[in-house]
Each structure stands twice: as structure tokens, then as C-alpha cells.
Amino acid sequence: MERKIGFFILTALAGIALVIIFAGLRQDIFTAKDRIYFTSENGQGINEGMAVKLSGFKIGKITSLELDDKAHVKVVMAISRKYMKWIKTDSTARLVKEGIIGDSIIEIIPGSAPAALLKDDGTVPFEREKGISAMVEELKDEIKPVIRDIREIVAYINDPKGNIKATLANVETLSDDLSETGNKLNLLLKDADKAVALNSVKVSGLLDNITSTVGNANKAITVTGKEIPPIMEKVNAGLENLRKTTEEIRKAVEKAAHSIPPLVQKGGETASGVKEIVDSLKKTWPISSFITPPVQKTLDVDSYE
Amino acid sequence: MNKAGLITKTGKDWTLSLGRFFMTACLLLALSSCGGKQTFVSPGHMNAAELNHRAETAFMTGDYDKSLDLYREALRVNRSMEDTDGIAVSLINIAAAYRKSGDTDNASLTLDSLLEDRTLSYPPNRLSFAAFLKAMLFMDANSYGKASEWADKARSFCGQGACPLNGKLYNLRARIALASKDFASAVTLGTEGLRFNRDLDDRMETANSLRIISEAKAAVGNYKEAGDMLAEALALDKTMGKGTGVHADLMGLGRLALMKGDRTSALVLFRRALAVSEASRDAEGAAEALKMIGQCSTDSEKR
Numbered sequence: 335m336e337r338k339i340g341f342f343i344l345t346a347l348a349g350i351a352l353v354i355i356f357a358g359l360r361q362d363i364f365t366a367k368d369r370i371y372f373t374s375e376n377g378q379g380i381n382e383g384m385a386v387k388l389s390g391f392k393i394g395k396i397t398s399l400e401l402d403d404k405a406h407v408k409v410v411m412a413i414s415r416k417y418m419k420w421i422k423t424d425s426t427a428r429l430v431k432e433g434i435i436g437d438s439i440i441e442i443i444p445g446s447a448p449a450a451l452l453k454d455d456g457t458v459p460f461e462r463e464k465g466i467s468a469m470v471e472e473l474k475d476e477i478k479p480v481i482r483d484i485r486e487i488v489a490y491i492n493d494p495k496g497n498i499k500a501t502l503a504n505v506e507t508l509s510d511d512l513s514e515t516g517n518k519l520n521l522l523l524k525d526a527d528k529a530v531a532l533n534s535v536k537v538s539g540l541l542d543n544i545t546s547t548v549g550n551a552n553k554a555i556t557v558t559g560k561e562i563p564p565i566m567e568k569v570n571a572g573l574e575n576l577r578k579t580t581e582e583i584r585k586a587v588e589k590a591a592h593s594i595p596p597l598v599q600k601g602g603e604t605a606s607g608v609k610e611i612v613d614s615l616k617k618t619w620p621i622s623s624f625i626t627p628p629v630q631k632t633l634d635v636d637s638y639e
Numbered sequence: 640m641n642k643a644g645l646i647t648k649t650g651k652d653w654t655l656s657l658g659r660f661f662m663t664a665c666l667l668l669a670l671s672s673c674g675g676k677q678t679f680v681s682p683g684h685m686n687a688a689e690l691n692h693r694a695e696t697a698f699m700t701g702d703y704d705k706s707l708d709l710y711r712e713a714l715r716v717n718r719s720m721e722d723t724d725g726i727a728v729s730l731i732n733i734a735a736a737y738r739k740s741g742d743t744d745n746a747s748l749t750l751d752s753l754l755e756d757r758t759l760s761y762p763p764n765r766l767s768f769a770a771f772l773k774a775m776l777f778m779d780a781n782s783y784g785k786a787s788e789w790a791d792k793a794r795s796f797c798g799q800g801a802c803p804l805n806g807k808l809y810n811l812r813a814r815i816a817l818a819s820k821d822f823a824s825a826v827t828l829g830t831e832g833l834r835f836n837r838d839l840d841d842r843m844e845t846a847n848s849l850r851i852i853s854e855a856k857a858a859v860g861n862y863k864e865a866g867d868m869l870a871e872a873l874a875l876d877k878t879m880g881k882g883t884g885v886h887a888d889l890m891g892l893g894r895l896a897l898m899k900g901d902r903t904s905a906l907v908l909f910r911r912a913l914a915v916s917e918a919s920r921d922a923e924g925a926a927e928a929l930k931m932i933g934q935c936s937t938d939s940e941k942r
Contacts, residue, residue, distance in 0.1 A: 628680065628684075628685060628688035628689065628692065630687055630688050630713070630724070630725050630728045631695075631728065632728050632731045632735075632768055633695060633731075633735045635768075635772055635807075636843060636844075637775070637807040637808075637810040637811045637814070637844060638847040638850065638851070638887070639883060
């Protein structure tokens with residue numbers, strides 16, 4: 335009997351030991367690790383236990399953070415030894431986010447092929463990925479000059495005393511003159527048979543008119559010719575700025591685009607799931623006893639207001 | 640425990656277990672009967688109720704345009720089910736939102752569409768409320784005769800039974816009497832309203848009754864009672880956190896102090912009213928308080 339009990343306890347202990355070993359293997363407890371460091375100006379966004387990844391593979395984690403003499407944060411990372419062959423002396427550690435609202439991780443950028451391997455207790459430089467607010471600030475700085483240029487151009491065009499308005503007024507006058515001249519020509523042609531002599535005089539006047547009108551047109555064109563190139567230069571500069579900004583925005587959107595639809599879909603599915611659960615709970619006794627079914631009611635109209 | 644080391648149940652154990660099972664079952668049955676009968680609410684009614692709730696929230700925050708849109712959508716949903724009560728509620732709320740946004744013409748037209756509709760039979764309590772709102776619109780326009788007429792109609796919709804709007808209707812009639820300088824009637828009607836409102840535990844309307852009676856009493860020189868009533872109204876409005884009520888009470892107390900010739904107290908009360916109206920973003924109330932503060936200062940300079 336006692337032998338049986340002893341055998342049973344031994345089997346149970348062996349089972350527990352196997353479970354611990356298996357869990358340890360899963361957690362990489364038995365894997366040989368090297369410690370490497372980086373120093374950051376502050377510890378914002380960096381936590382103990384944070385994953386360290388290389389090309390998307392988890393290769394280790396942050397084991398501790400401590401302040402150095404300059405009040406900078408010294409961050410210790412434990413890296414599985416088998417992955418150390420990709421970490422060179424010119425490798426970099428970056429604090430990045432997985433997706434737009436994903437967890438923050440430390441990403442190791444592999445160094446160049448000729449660089450030496452980083453050894454245990456080695457240090458890598460550290461940098462932070464730009465946050466959304468920083469990107470927005472940059473975009474804002476890019477957009478500002480474009481808007482300023484456009485505003486200047488519009489103000490220039492709209493200035494009632496400006497050259498553009500004056501030129502347009504000249505063109506309008508010219509158009510009126512031409513119209514008048516056309517009318518006169520029509521009249522002249524109708525009366526051509528009756529009074530050739532008179533017509534010759536009128537034609538002469540008409541020619542004077544045309545000469546004067548053409549003169550006006552020349553002046554207007556000369557003025558316009560002088561004014562348009564600087565405006566076009568400004569417009570071109572503005573458009574170039576706009577193109578650059580659009581390109582920046584497009585790149586940013588492309589970078590974020592692949593993560594947004596699944597996130598939105600997941601969010602929608604989660605919200606729908608939560609709503610279903612809450613609705614079901616509401617219908618379940620005894621919760622249903624405490625929930626009053628929603629009713630439509632009139633607003634409380636105050637007799638004094 | 641038997642020889643094999645296994646635990647066995649004796650006959651007595653089984654009887655005990657069975658007894659416990661039956662007791663638990665009985666307890667569960669008793670508890671479920673306490674829950675009462677569950678009312679079924681259709682998805683359509685649920686949707687209308689949700690729209691109504693969202694519209695009310697928008698109304699409370701002063702976003703009357705959004706509130707109107709949501710009430711219109713609720714009206715459409717109610718019409719799609721021909722829910723007469725829901726239709727009446729939506730139309731009344733649309734009219735109330737129009738009134739608050741200053742569009743009294745549309746408010747009146749909306750109420751007419753409910754009160755003059757002979758195709759559907761609406762619940763009398765809703766028609767009574769619509770008539771009360773119509774009376775309020777006439778009161779806003781200082782048409783006291785019409786306001787009184789519609790207050791009577793609102794009461795008549797209730798029939799012979801108790802009318803839930805009695806307190807409000809008495810207050811409205813008391814205001815009409817006050818505006819017509821019939822102070823004795825204002826006190827009588829206000830007191831009747833106060834009784835109904837206290838019975839209904841309607842704090843907002845109780846404070847209104849107290850304010851109206853106080854005004855009437857102050858007008859005939861009964862400052863002591865007027866002051867006591869305003870102080871009670873102020874306490875009630877403060878418990879409800881009703882900024883417009885607190886402002887009105889402080890202004891009333893300030894005017895009372897002025898009537899008694901106590902300019903210093905009046906100035907303090909008007910300044911308190913100004914602070915309340917500014918914090919409540921009540922421009923009209925702030926202007927009223929500033930006017931009274933100016934009046935106090937001018938009077939002091941003259942002296």
C-alpha cells in the first residue's frame with residue numbers, strides 16, 4: 335500500500351517538474367543570453383519586460399532600467415545568444431510602435447556586414463521613432479509656407495490698386511473699344527454705296543480709332559507681360575511646396591494605411607461583440623429585474639422660463 | 640469511508656442533499672417571481688427611445704440643432720410604427736427645441752400639427768402637455784389672454800381625473816396674474832400650484848411656485864414672507880444645481896433688498912447673480928444682473 339502511495343506521489347512530482355521545464359523552455363528561461371545596453375535621455379515609453387525585436391522576431395527583452403550619473407536612463411536588454419550574430423557594433427536600437435496604436439517595442443537595426451559583432455555588455459546607440467504629434471508638427475511647418483504663398487498670391491490678385499486689376503480694367507476698356515469699332519464698321523458697310531466720300535473720312539477716323547485701340551492693347555499686353563512672370567514664379571513655387579507636402583502626406587498615409595483597416599474592423603467587431611454581451615446580460619435574470627426598459631419621454635418644460 | 644478508501648454516502652446523507660436541492664430550487668423560484676414580469680420592447684421602440692435619449696442629452700447641452708435632428712429621426716421611427724404616444728412625444732419635444740432655439744413660429748406650427756390632427760387618437764396627457772407648451776409660447780409673447788385660454792385647454796384635456804400638469808398650470812396662471820398686476824390672484828394661484836408641486840415632489844416647480852408667490856407678496860409690501868420664500872426657493876434650486884433658478888432667486892432677493900432700501904446687500908446679491916449667470920453662460924441673465932448693479936451704483940452716487 336505504502337509503495338503504491340509513494341509511486342503515486344513520485345509520478346505527480348515528476349509531472350509538476352515536467353510542466354515547469356516545459357514552461358521554462360517556452361519562456362526561454364534556459365536559453366543562454368547576453369546583456370547589451372543603450373542609454374536614453376529619458377525613460378518615457380520604455381518599460382521593463384518590453385520586447386526587443388529584430389526583423390520582426392522577438393530576440394529578447396528589457397530586463398532593467400536605471401539612472402546614470404547624468405540622470406540619463408541606462409536600459410539593459412537580455413538578448414538570446416543565438417541572435418547576437420546579427421547585432422554589430424554599428425547596430426542601433428529604436429523605440430517604435432507596432433502599428434498605429436500597437437505596443438511599443440525596441441527594434442534592433444542590424445549593422446553593416448563589415449562591422450564587428452557586438453559582445454556581451456556592449457552598448458548600442460538609441461533613437462526614438464517620431465510620434466504622430468511630431469509628424470503633424472513637421473507637416474504643419476511644411477504647409478505653413480504654402481498657405482502663406484497662396485494668401486500672398488490671392489491678395490496680390492485681389493488688390494484693387496494692383497497691376498492685375500489695372501490690367502483687367504485695361505483689357506475691359508479695350509474690349510469695349512473693339513465692340514464700338516465693330517458697330518461702327520457695320521454702319522459704315524451699310525452706307526458704303528451711298529456715300530463713298532463720306533465713308534472715306536469715316537474710315538480714316540475709324541483707322542485712327544483702331545490705331546489707338548491697338549496702341550492701348552499693346553500697352554496692356556506690355557504691362558501684363560511684365561507682371562505675369564513674377565506671379566507665375568510665385569505660383570510655381572507655391573505649387574512645388576504643395577506637391578512636396580502632398581507627397582509627404584501620401585507617404586505618411588501609405589505607412590499607416592495597412593494597419594488602419596484591420597484595426598477599424600477589429601474595433602467594430604469588438605464593439606459589436608461587447609454590445610451583444612451587454613444586451614444578453616440585460617435580458618438575463620436577475621440583471622433584467624433591475625433594468626427599466628427605455629421609454630420615450632417629453633422634455634421637462636419649466637413653467638417659469 | 641469504506642475499506643477500499645472510497646467515501647460513500649449513507650442514506651441519511653442522501654436525504655440531506657435532496658432536502659438542500661429542493662430548498663435551493665424553491666429559493667430560486669421565489670427570487671424569480673420577485674423579478675416580476677418582463678416587458679417586451681421591440682427593436683423599433685428601443686431605437687426610438689435611444690434617439691429620444693440622445694436628443695435630450697443634446698438639448699441639455701444647448702445643442703438645439705442636433706437635438707432637433709435626433710427628435711425628427713425619432714418622429715420618423717415612431718411614425719413607421721404608428722406609435723401615437725411616441726409621435727406625440729416627438730412632436731412636443733421638437734416644439735420645445737424650436738422654442739428654446741428662438742424659432743417660436745415653427746414651435747407653434749409643430750404643436751398645431753399634433754393638436755389639430757384628427758387622423759390619429761393621441762393620449763390625452765400628451766395633448767394636455769402640448770396645450771401647456773402652446774400656452775407657454777403665448778406667455779413668451781406676452782399674450783396673456785391666449786396663454787390663459789391654452790392653459791384652460793391643457794387642463795380640459797386631462798378630463799375629470801387628476802392632471803399631472805396641475806402644478807405647472809397653476810404656476811403659469813399665477814404668472815399671468817402677476818403680469819396683469821393681480822397680486823392677490825397670483826398668491827392664490829401660486830399657493831395652489833405650490834400644494835400640487837409639493838405633493839408631486841416636483842422640486843423645480845415648487846421653487847417656481849415659491850418665486851412667483853414671493854414676487855406677488857413683495858409687490859404688496861410683505862417683504863418678510865417674500866424673503867423667506869425666496870430663500871427656500873434658492874435652497875431648492877441649489878440642491879438641483881439649476882443655474883437659471885439660482886440666478887432668478889438671487890436677483891429676486893437683490894430686488895427685495897433694494898425695495899427695503901438696503902443697497903449694500905442688494906449689490907452683493909446682484910454680484911452673486913452675475914457670477915452665477917456668467918458661469919452658466921447665460922448672457923441674458925448676466926445683462927440683467929449688470930443692469931441692476933449699474934442701477935445700485937448710480938443710486939449710491941446720487942446719494
